[in-house]
Amino acid sequence: MKGSGLWHAEQAWLGHAARNVLIEVEGGRIKSVIEDAPPPPGATTLMGWTIPGLANVHSHAFQHMLRGTVESGAGDFWAWRREMYRLTDWDWADYYKYSRFVFQEMLDAGVTAVGEFHYLHRHGNELGEALIQAAGEVGIRITLIDACYLRGGLDRRPLNEAQRSFSDGDVEHWAKRVDQLKDSEGVRIAAAIHSVRAVDPKSMRAVAEWARRHKTPLHAHLAEQPAEVEECKTVEGCTPAELLEREGILGPDLTVVHAIHVDEHDIALLGAHSVNVCACPTSERDLGDRVGPLRELADAGCPLAVGSDSNAVIDILEEARALELDQRRATGRRVLHQPEELLRAATQNGMRALGWDAGELKAGMLADFITLDQPRHTAWREIHPAYLIYGQSACDVTNVVVGGKTVVSK
Numbered sequence: 001m002k003g004s005g006l007w008h009a010e011q012a013w014l015g016h017a018a019r020n021v022l023i024e025v026e027g028g029r030i031k032s033v034i035e036d037a038p039p040p041p042g043a044t045t046l047m048g049w050t051i052p053g054l055a056n057v058h059s060h061a062f063q064h065m066l067r068g069t070v071e072s073g074a075g076d077f078w079a080w081r082r083e084m085y086r087l088t089d090w091d092w093a094d095y096y097k098y099s100r101f102v103f104q105e106m107l108d109a110g111v112t113a114v115g116e117f118h119y120l121h122r123h124g125n126e127l128g129e130a131l132i133q134a135a136g137e138v139g140i141r142i143t144l145i146d147a148c149y150l151r152g153g154l155d156r157r158p159l160n161e162a163q164r165s166f167s168d169g170d171v172e173h174w175a176k177r178v179d180q181l182k183d184s185e186g187v188r189i190a191a192a193i194h195s196v197r198a199v200d201p202k203s204m205r206a207v208a209e210w211a212r213r214h215k216t217p218l219h220a221h222l223a224e225q226p227a228e229v230e231e232c233k234t235v236e237g238c239t240p241a242e243l244l245e246r247e248g249i250l251g252p253d254l255t256v257v258h259a260i261h262v263d264e265h266d267i268a269l270l271g272a273h274s275v276n277v278c279a280c281p282t283s284e285r286d287l288g289d290r291v292g293p294l295r296e297l298a299d300a301g302c303p304l305a306v307g308s309d310s311n312a313v314i315d316i317l318e319e320a321r322a323l324e325l326d327q328r329r330a331t332g333r334r335v336l337h338q339p340e341e342l343l344r345a346a347t348q349n350g351m352r353a354l355g356w357d358a359g360e361l362k363a364g365m366l367a368d369f370i371t372l373d374q375p376r377h378t379a380w381r382e383i384h385p386a387y388l389i390y391g392q393s394a395c396d397v398t399n400v401v402v403g404g405k406t407v408v409s410k
């Protein structure tokens, strides 16, 4: 991922619309970006619309396997979870093969960095290493977000059989195992508190301390279902967001995933600590989750990002527009977020939540950029986030560059 070269983009989004953009890359990073430049000899031409690579902040690669298989039954989120638990026992070779296939689908969709929220620890680091190897093989950046998972619920009920395979027994063993994983080219090791359900307060403090000592992102599922909030209030006397605040977990390095059932006080706390919020609208739809107060969270100070989560759909532009459109149906209002804000969620904010200097086309950033077909048969002639978000999808991606290396060229 330390490629060098020259690219000439017909049109590019630099925070504003630009034409004839010359992007010079050296050692995997953007060295210069020059507008209105003629194409020099030897430059690779990018016809269409070039934008920063997309960030998929929350993925469980293996859940891709549920696609199409859980749509004909019935039940709620917890019934879906029972189905998902049947797919948690993998050996290295199968996991590697399947993850490689899922990551290739992501790369084809313009995702240049994925946050893999990983909790399958039956065989120690074996499956985490399979994810890293699969990502390296296809050429996508990976932040391996290794999740601590220690209990079956806030009431300390024991782990069921599937959950036992997620657990390291205690947080010391979790840290010891994760310490064996190392950052490398295109790979970041990050940490997660799976949820307030699965990790006790003392252990969540230890996970946060580990992440902060390693200066790496910290993630957690938060308030996807009302049952979690109710149980937390009963056992801890506060909401999940308040519990994270009480334990010193909130901060700008934290990304909470979902944040659907949050009240006004939770929103104020998350905003005051600049906590990133990752919405996963296509998965949340699939699971029958409600719609979170994303406008209010953004107003309070939370940067928004998006993820494909269960990978029922892999299309980050769809996630970004769903972030807005789902709220329209939930609130009866329109245009709660401007298209530029949604594009930032899919790029810059997401890359920061995953710990990468990417998501903008400017000197010094990692050279991750993608090109989409220019829309035909419409009045749109100039690149604009409004059309990118509302008019385009994963299938419009024609070229993908990660770290100055072309990894997809259709």
Ligand SMILES: [Zn+2]
Pocket (backbone or CB within 6 Å): 058, 060, 117, 221, 257, 309
């Ligand atoms: Zn998840």
